[in-house]
Each structure stands twice: as structure tokens, then as C-alpha cells.
Amino acid sequence: MVLPVLRLAVSCRCQTAWRNFQQIQRTPLRQWLLKRRQTTVTTESVLVRSAAIPNAASDRVIGRWLLGCSGLVLGAVVLGGVTRLTESGLSMVDWHLVKEMKPPQTRAEWEAEFSKYKQFPEFKIMNHDMTLTEFKFIFYMEWGHRMWGRLVGLAYILPAAYFWRRGFFSRSMKPRVLGLCGFVVFQGLLGWYMVKSGLEEKPESFDVPRVSQYRLAAHLGSALLLYCASLWTGLTLMLPVNxxxxxxxxxxxxxxxxxxxxxxxxxxxxxxxxxxxxxxxxxxxxxxxxxxxxxxxxxxxxxxxxxxxxxxxxxxxxxxxxxxxxxxxxxxxxxxxxxxxxxxxxxxxxxxxxxxxxxxxxxxxxxxxxxxxxxxxxxxxxxxxxxxxxxxxxxxxxxxxxx
Known part of the structure; x- marks a missing residue:
């Protein structure tokens, strides 16, 4: 007798709760909230779609970015030429992406770096009477060139990731940007490959130690290609067609x-x-x-x-x-x-x-x-x-x- 009564009470209470929920759903406040939410979602979706579609403003931003990057590449080429003319390119005998970003600070660190340089042909044949002060000059020349190269890499990769996430790139622009960023990484590896050719022992040669002219031409040629591609893309985005x-x-x-x-x-x-x-x-x-x-x-x-x-x-x-x-x-x-x-x-x-x-x-x-x-x-x-x-x-x- 008690169990049927409890079932009837629970059923009545559930039906009452459902009727109350339906009444709340029909209130003006609920309808207004639902309408506002739909409007907000629609507006956000439109903004996302519009942000993903490149326009004239985004082209100008990308164009200025690429022109700035080409200017940095130009600086790297000029600095690399001066490094070559001052015969400073073989002063750093190691290559570390992060570790070498900090040059030697104390005299002991400079002596250790100088001792490593003394083990290679350029010191033995050309600079056997070089002082520590003279070594510091050629070291800072090469260090500046390498640090500038890292700055170029960051200038390409970090803004590219940001612009990609914000939808600034068109479908045709995405492979170009990927190619430019990949070429920057390749250029850094090619630079070290070039330097290694000047650090190798060549018992059959008594000539002045120097890097391979083939690798030097490849390093310069890839830098010029990167520069021209960045400059061309930036100009075509910035300048209207005549x-x-x-x-x-x-x-x-x-x-x-x-x-x-x-x-x-x-x-x-x-x-x-x-x-x-x-x-x-x-x-x-x-x-x-x-x-x-x-x-x-x-x-x-x-x-x-x-x-x-x-x-x-x-x-x-x-x-x-x-x-x-x-x-x-x-x-x-x-x-x-x-x-x-x-x-x-x-x-x-x-x-x-x-x-x-x-x-x-x-x-x-x-x-x-x-x-x-x-x-x-x-x-x-x-x-x-x-x-x-x-x-x-x-x-x-x-x-x-x-x-």
C-alpha cells in the first residue's frame, strides 16, 4: 500500500517540475538570453572567417615584414663579407645553437677559446704569432655574424607563426612562407658546413688555410636567393601593379x-x-x-x-x-x-x-x-x-x- 503511494507522489512532482521548466523556457528573459547568445556566436564566427581571409591591410603587414626580413638578410651578407675580408671566419671552431650565444667573459674563458683555435691550421700556418687581443677581434667578428644569423632566423620564424595563427596568409602565400623559413634554417647549417672546410687538416697543401670556394659560393648564393625571394614577395605585396x-x-x-x-x-x-x-x-x-x-x-x-x-x-x-x-x-x-x-x-x-x-x-x-x-x-x-x-x-x- 505504501509503495504505490510513493510512486504516485514522485510522478506528480516530476510532472510539476517539467511544467515549470517549460514555463521558464517561454519567459521573455530566457528568449532574450538565447537570442543574444546566438547573435554573439554568429558575430564571432563572422570575425573568425574575416580574419582568415587575407585582405589589402594584411598584405601590407606581410609585405612590410618581408621587406624588414630582407633588410636583415642584407645586413648578414654585408657582415659576412667583412668577416671574410678580415679573415675572421675560422676563429670560432665550434658550433652550438644556444651555448655560443654568450661570448667568453673571463680571461680564463678567453684563454680556453684561444687554445682551441691554436689547434687548427689557420693559427699554425698564418697566425702563429697572434696575441690574445688580436684573437678577440676576429672572434667578435665571427660571433657577430653568427648572432646576426640567429636574429634573421627569429625574424622569419616567430612572426610567420603568429601570422599563420591569425590567418593572415592566403593559400598561395603559405608554401612561400614555409619555403622562406625552411631556407633560413638551411642557410645556417650551410654556413657551418662551409666553416668546417677551413678547419680541416690538409697535409698535401701548404697554401693559406681558407674555406672551400664551392661552399662559400653555395652559402652566398643561398643567402642571395633568400634575399631576392623576400624582397620580391614584399614588393609585390606592397606595390600595386602598374x-x-x-x-x-x-x-x-x-x-x-x-x-x-x-x-x-x-x-x-x-x-x-x-x-x-x-x-x-x-x-x-x-x-x-x-x-x-x-x-x-x-x-x-x-x-x-x-x-x-x-x-x-x-x-x-x-x-x-x-x-x-x-x-x-x-x-x-x-x-x-x-x-x-x-x-x-x-x-x-x-x-x-x-x-x-x-x-x-x-x-x-x-x-x-x-x-x-x-x-x-x-x-x-x-x-x-x-x-x-x-x-x-x-x-x-x-x-x-x-x-
Whole structure:
């Protein structure tokens, strides 16, 4: 008798609670709260979708970031050139990603670092009478170059991760950014691979210890590729496409500008072989090399192809020919542009490229005639990157609009 009564009471109470819940659901306050929540969710979803879609504002932000990164790469190239000219690149005989970020502090630490340097060929053959003070100078040069390289890596990777998370990158931009960040890491590893070639014992050689010119050219070439890719992408995001008619003359100008840019890049890359072999010290005369237009030892090595990369005379000769070819091509580009109707920005870019080309040739000849003084040689190396920068700017101004 008691159990049925309890069941009836529980059932009645549950039905009453359900009716009360339904009444609360129908109250204006509940409806207002539900409507506000739906509106908030809808607004948040719209904001997320809009943030994930790149627009003109986000393109400008990314463009400025990449231009800033290209400026840092330019600084690394210039600093690397000065490090090479001062023969400081082999002063740090170890490579640690984090540990070497702090240079020696006490005299005992400096003595320990100097003792490690004394075990390698550069000290034994060239710098056997070097003092600790002189060692500190070349050490700080190489340390500054390595720290600058780490700064470049952070400038690429950290903002890229932030922009990726915020949805700033378009679908086509994501693989470019991944490629740039991956190339920065590769560049750091390639730098250490280059340095190792100068630390190796070579019993058969009595020449001045130096890094492999092949690895030096690869290291410089990859840095220039990273610089050009960053600069090109940044400029194309920042600069609107010029409205020019797709005439036959304009098509020829674009093609000629691409060939000229490639020639400028090859000339800059050939400079790495000149630096790696100290080829600027073999014939310090211009326009002839010694008493001849074509020196006798141009093809002294066997097989013949070996002269292109290992014979200092041939390397200097090739660099001269490429430089004269670049100057001729840039002059031709300027004359061709004068007969073509171009926007003002494009004319300014071509004018700057032409002026820089003649300045660079003057710097190169002066460096050669004065037996490669370090300040002038460093200016000449920096000028090659400036010339390459103007070439990329010209290509960005002459690019076709993407349909």
C-alpha cells in the first residue's frame, strides 16, 4: 500500500517540475538570453572567417615584414663579407645553437677559446704569432655574424607563426612562407658546413688555410636567393601593379629585364669564387690583365673545366667578363626603356639600376687597382647586393597583373 503511494507522489512532482521548466523556457528573459547568445556566436564566427581571409591591410603587414626580413638578410651578407675580408671566419671552431650565444667573459674563458683555435691550421700556418687581443677581434667578428644569423632566423620564424595563427596568409602565400623559413634554417647549417672546410687538416697543401670556394659560393648564393625571394614577395605585396599595355615592346622589355637580373645574380655569385680564392690579388691592372688581354695562365689547370672554379686567374677573368656583360645589359635596358611608355615608378627603378651599375664598376676597378683594401672591397661587395636589389625592384615594377 505504501509503495504505490510513493510512486504516485514522485510522478506528480516530476510532472510539476517539467511544467515549470517549460514555463521558464517561454519567459521573455530566457528568449532574450538565447537570442543574444546566438547573435554573439554568429558575430564571432563572422570575425573568425574575416580574419582568415587575407585582405589589402594584411598584405601590407606581410609585405612590410618581408621587406624588414630582407633588410636583415642584407645586413648578414654585408657582415659576412667583412668577416671574410678580415679573415675572421675560422676563429670560432665550434658550433652550438644556444651555448655560443654568450661570448667568453673571463680571461680564463678567453684563454680556453684561444687554445682551441691554436689547434687548427689557420693559427699554425698564418697566425702563429697572434696575441690574445688580436684573437678577440676576429672572434667578435665571427660571433657577430653568427648572432646576426640567429636574429634573421627569429625574424622569419616567430612572426610567420603568429601570422599563420591569425590567418593572415592566403593559400598561395603559405608554401612561400614555409619555403622562406625552411631556407633560413638551411642557410645556417650551410654556413657551418662551409666553416668546417677551413678547419680541416690538409697535409698535401701548404697554401693559406681558407674555406672551400664551392661552399662559400653555395652559402652566398643561398643567402642571395633568400634575399631576392623576400624582397620580391614584399614588393609585390606592397606595390600595386602598374597599368601598362601588353604591347610587343613591353613584352620584350620584360624579357630583357629578366635576363639582365639573372646576369646580375651570376656576377654577384662569381664574386664568391673571387673572394674564396683571393683572386683579386693576382692581376691588379685594368683593362688588361698584366700585359695581355688574355693571360697565359688562363687555362693552366687540367682538366680545362677545373680552371673555371679553381684557377684564380680564370676566376678573376670570368668575373670581369660577367661584370662588363651586366653593365652592357643594364645600359641596353635603360636605352630600351627610353623608347617605351612606362609609369614613373618603373622609370625611377631603371634609372637607379643604371646609376648603381656604373658605380659598382668604378668600385670594382678601384678595389682591383688598389690591391683590395678591406673598406673598399667591403663597399664593392655591398654594392653587388644593392645592384641586385634594384634589379628585383625593376622586375617588380614591370610584372604583369595577375588575372
Amino acid at each position: 597599368k601598362v599595355p601588353d604591347s610587343r615592346q613591353m613584352l620584350q622589355l620584360r624579357r630583357f629585364a629578366k635576363v639582365t637580373g639573372g646576369l646580375v645574380f651570376l656576377t654577384a655569385l662569381s664574386g664568391a669564387f673571387v673572394a674564396g680564392l683571393d683572386a683579386g690579388l693576382v692581376y691588379n691592372s685594368f683593362p688588361k690583365m698584366g700585359e695581355r688581354w688574355i693571360p697565359d695562365d688562363l687555362l693552366a689547370f687540367s682538366p680545362t673545366i677545373k680552371n673555371m672554379f679553381e684557377n684564380p686567374t680564370t676566376v678573376q677573368f670570368d668575373h670581369r667578363i660577367l661584370a662588363i656583360g651586366s653593365l652592357t645589359a643594364i645600359t641596353g635596358l635603360y636605352l630600351l626603356s627610353r623608347r617605351t611608355h612606362l609609369p614613373r615608378r618603373a622609370k625611377i627603378a631603371i634609372g637607379c639600376l643604371t646609376a648603381m651599375a656604373y658605380t659598382q664598376v668604378v668600385l670594382g676597378i678601384s678595389t682591383l687597382l688598389l690591391y683590395v683594401p678591406t673598406p673598399l672591397a667591403a663597399t664593392h661587395q655591398s654594392g653587388s647586393v644593392a645592384l641586385l636589389s634594384f634589379a628585383v625592384w625593376v622586375l617588380a615594377e614591370l610584372r604583369k597583373a595577375v588575372k
